[in-house]
Amino acid sequence: MGFFDFLKKSAEPAAPAAPAFPVTLAADAKGTVVxxxxxxxxxxxxxxLGKCCGIDPTEGxxxxxxDGEITxxxxxGHALGIMTTAGVEVLIHVGVDTVEMKGDGFSPKVKEGDKVKKGDLLLEMDLDKIAAAAHPAVVITVVTNTDDFKDVEVVASGAVEPGADLIKISK
Incomplete structure (x- = not known):
């Protein structure tokens, strides 16, 4: 037994590291930033409801x-809430007034309580059905606890691919 081995045994297990800010939310759809x-x-x-931006989607x-949990x-099927591992509350709202479609054209891939990783497929939607119902299909990403942060800034513009930097959050 080495002289310092007793230190290792008495050390507390390390607490999970606090997320490093700024945190960046990725684009959740392919399309044009609104x-x-x-x-x-x-x-x-x-x-x-908080700082947000939209993406006019080109695919459903x-x-x-x-990363986080579906809350x-x-x-x-037209909306999802996520609590990210960094403590950012995100609302993804697909389209405007699409709640009136009562799920028609929406195919959720997750349910409340599911753990998700950045880039996981959460939802599929039928853009033609949304258009036929005369609703804008814009995918709105909201930081609903905006007031908890020093700054919530949309960093994307123009055309985006899923996974591109969209919103930067500073503590």
Whole structure:
């Protein structure tokens, strides 16, 4: 037994490392970024639920913007809530007034309580059905606990691919 071995035995297990800020949420869809004030829904455009941006989707797939846990997964399939491992509360809202579609055209791949990794497929949607119902299909990503952070900044513009940097959050 080495002289310092007793130190190793008495050491407490290391606590999980706190996430390093800034944290970046990834784009959760393929398409064109829509600035918060241009989202065609006043609640989101005014930032009432938190800082956000939209992506006008060119394909009907939604991916996890960060590692975390699904906290909301309504039966209508048009929205998901995620608590990221960094403590950022994210609401992904697919389309405007799409709750009226009562799930038609939405195929969720996760349920409440599921753990997800950044880039996991969360939801598929039928863009043609959304268009036929005369709803904008914009995928809105909201940081619902914006007030907990020093800064929540949209860092993307123009065309984005899933996984590209979308929103930077500073503590």
């Amino acid at each position: 600035a918060m004030e241009n989202i065609p829904d006043e609640v989101f455009a005014q930032g009432i 797939k939604i991916y996890a913007p960060a 909301q997964a309504p039966d209508s």
